[in-house]
Amino acid sequence: MTDRKITSEDLYKIKTPADPRISPDGSQIVYTVSSIIEKTHTYQSHLHVINRNTQAMEQWTFGENKNHSPRWSSGGNLAFISDRSGTPQAYVMKAGGGEGRQLTFSSHGVSNPLWIDEDRLLFLTYLPENDSYENPKKKPEYPVPLEVTQIRYKSDRDGFIRGRKSRLFQLDLSTGETRELVSCEGDAESPSVSAGQLAYVHTPPEIPGTGLVSDIHIKNLKTGADKNITGGRGIFSKPQFSPDGRCLAFFGHEKEYKSATLQKLWLYNTEHETLQCLTGEWDMYAGDAAVSDSLYGAVSPDVQWTADSQGFYLIVTDRGSTGVYYGSIEGLMYPVRVEEEHVSGLAMHPSEHWGVLSISTPISPSELFEADFRTGEIVKLTHLNQQWLEGTLISAPQAFEAEAEDGWSIHGWLMKPAVMEEGKKYPLILQIHGGPHMMYANTYFHEFQVLASQGYAILYVNPRGSHGYGQDFVNLNRGDYGGSDYKDLMTAVDAALEDFSFVDQGRLGVTGGSYGGFMTNWIVGHTNRFKAAVTQRSISNWLSFYGVSDIGTFFTEWEVGGTMPGDAMKLWDHSPLKYADEIDTPLLILHSEKDYRCPIEQAEQLYILLKRKGKNVKFIRFPEQNHELSRSGHPLLRVERLNAITAWFNEHV
Incomplete structure (x- = not known):
């Protein structure tokens, strides 16, 4: 029995197999393995190959660089991208491996x-x-204005x-x-x-x-x-x-x-x-709408045609999971693998109806599996994370549902603390996903496991606006940010407190990023029931967001339902900044300095206003990072982010 708890630094131990590709003759499977080099704090990815005849597994590229995007030619040669020369370039190697030619x-x-x-x-x-x-053209040797x-x-x-x-x-x-x-x-x-x-x-x-x-x-x-x-x-x-x-x-x-x-x-x-x-x-989403913080190097798959051109396979999102469906050109669609898991990668043999899947679960980062869709048999091909998992305490979440005030069902999960004592109460952290049109899923989330190892219960749900529950549900929060979506989250918290007696209702925290950051800001401006909050890459002011975000104009119009300047008052009414006077919850603000999706001025406005009013607020800026910090940012800063979140909750919750 192990007692080693997951830490932020375990991020360095996770390996991600992704982008599987089957050779034309079906005898070899090439895929990438992405990981972090601990001594240099940089990412690397390499090509690995499985010989299906001998079951032998080989690594075909080496060095401290990124090799990815493998593509077989009809004759069995392998093209791929590598940055070994300093910039990403295309290379080719023979089917048996060997040195790649630029x-x-x-x-x-x-x-x-x-x-x-x-x-x-x-x-x-x-x-x-x-x-x-x-x-x-040569890059200028001196600064030039941007036209x-x-x-x-x-x-x-x-x-x-x-x-x-x-x-x-x-x-x-x-x-x-x-x-x-x-x-x-x-x-x-x-x-x-x-x-x-x-x-x-x-x-x-x-x-x-x-x-x-x-x-x-x-x-x-x-x-x-x-x-x-x-x-x-x-x-x-x-x-x-x-x-x-x-x-x-x-x-x-x-x-x-x-x-x-x-x-x-x-x-x-x-x-x-x-x-x-x-x-x-x-009434389902064709593709993968799940969010995760542990899929560096993953590639969203294309439609996978069968050799007779009469059908195809694809990934489908539904109710917190992604599965594999078969479809025909006549429009017939039916599931061939639907489990409580996250299928993020798919490669099919065109004539034999077997394929290679990248699958993650809440208690395991991604591994590759070979699935025969005629028999339903599935075999695990890689065990990249097995040794680390075997020595680590992992918390398995429990699914639950709550009923919103208008009758909609709010689906989500409660992850228990990694170690629990009988009769003891534990604090709870509400996690809110971004998008908003994405979905929490049956997938591995490192941040959740880190918090669970610190003794927190983690509540994560899919409120209205999330994918996976039909078109009407995902459209419900447009024009209503901070309305019924906020009520859904509070309903889920109330249901969790009622269903899980070990949760201490007086010790609640809340965090989220992007739309989840907006909602965190909104929540602390409308209730004081949370003892601490962490807002990440957030939106605080729709009026300025309209002009500074790389998607500001159309996203604001489509999601909030207003433009500038004609709808300025409506945008202000939906802006958390308007309610800053009501924020008494200790708030940690995390933001990347090169985030052009939710620019850092959104955090700056909120921080200065709260600080000016004497509120309990702290602001951490992450240099040279963009909106993807938690998923693909600099490894050291990803760890710093996780440590900052746990330290804030440990201090205040």
């Missing part, structure tokens, strides 16, 4: 390799429109855009020649090829009043004819041609409920030029 030499780096055939490889690079791949002419001029992922965009190139391996395949204003991404056809996602510059748009285009590589098949009506992604090239499947929606619209599966017939939504009557 293929690209872009000063800006490349990504997303995709084979056209054995001699041609597609890749993306992020370049200004007037730069060439072969001879990009801004577009609404979207910065990105939480990429920083200041400076005229750059994702551009799609083709490399001829025999000659080394490259040429750009798409000429468009805006980004060209996510390519798929079949018999002289190129499908890709086109994201044009934001048009005032319309918000985000991303379309699926099909280009004839011989004639150059380019067709927009989705017509500028919505947000679409991940196109994949069927093996016979007659159909193109992709995800997306037409913004019927703006950012709260369920993602659906679409099918375009290239012969008849008809577009059909296959899951239009299906």
Whole structure:
């Protein structure tokens, strides 16, 4: 029996297998393993291969760098991306492994390799429109002003855009020649090829009043004819041609409920030029909407076609879990694996109906499994986290539901403290996810386990606005931020206090990030029942958020239901800053300095106002980090963040 508790620093022990790919002959499975190098506090990822005939497992790349995005050619060669030269470049190696040969030499780096055939490889690079791949302009040796002419001029992922965009190139391996395949204003991404056809996602510059748009285009590589098949009506992604090239499947929606619209599966017939939504009557989210803090290196999978071009497999989100479904081109959809787990990766053998899944549970980070969907048999392939887990106390959550005042069911989990004594009461921390249109799930969450090891019960639920519970439910909080969603959370707290007698109702804490940070700010401005709060990458003022966030204009309009300046009073009414006088709860504010999604001025305003009023508040700024600090930020700062959260609750709860 072990008594070792999980610590913040155990983040360094977690290994994440992801992005599995099956070789064309089905004999090998390549995947990435991502982890943290303890001595340098940096991330690394390497390619590993399983030989299905011998069950042998080999590591194919080495060194303190990142190797990822493996892609098999039809002849069995393996392309991948590596930053071993200093910037991410495409490499190729033989099917049996060996030294990789560098293929690209872009000063800006490349990504997303995709084979056209054995001699041609597609890749993306992020370049200004007037730069060439072969001879990009030299970076200036002195500071230059940033000229801004577009609404979207910065990105939480990429920083200041400076005229750059994702551009799609083709490399001829025999000659080394490259040429750009798409000429468009805006980004060209996510390519798929079949018999002289190129499908890709086109994201044009934001048009005032319309918000985000991303379309699926099909280009004839011989004639150059380019067709927009989705017509500028919505947000679409991940196109994949069927093996016979007659159909193109992709995800997306037409913004019927703006950012709260369920993602659906679409099918375009290239012969008849008809577009059909296959899951239009299906009240579930097509894809993975689960949130986790322990999936560094994970890749959201495309639709997986079968060899006969009559069906496909995909991941589906439903009621706190993600599972695998099979669908046909006629619109038949049925589950083939639905368990209380988080399937974050999927690769299918096209003709034999078996696949490789990345699966996480609340008590285990991701591992790879091979599943036969004809028999239901599943076999664990990797045991990367087994040794660490065997020596560690893990808390398993218990699912529960509470009924909201208007009858909706609020689904969630209560995680007990890792160590409990009979008859003793324990403090409880309410966790609130971001999005808001995401979902807590049956997945491993390191932050929850760290707090549980400190003696806290953890309550995490999916209030209205969360995915996984149907279109009506996910749309309920739009225009009502701080209304019934706040009541849902308080209802869940009340239900937990009633159902779990070991919870000390006088020792409650609350925390959350992004939308969860907004809601944390809102809660402490509307009730004093929590003894301490930690707000992370939060929103405090919708009036300024409108103009400073990289999604501010359309997100504020879609989610809160107001614009500037016409709806200024409505935006102010929904701003936690308005209620700062009512905040008496000790509040820790955590924010990243290069967060362009929820810019740090949101934290600065809240901190200065509370400090000026003599409130119990503390502000921690994380340098050089963006909105993704808790998931992919600098490892040392991720640990500092976790330690700051536990220290604040230990002091005040």
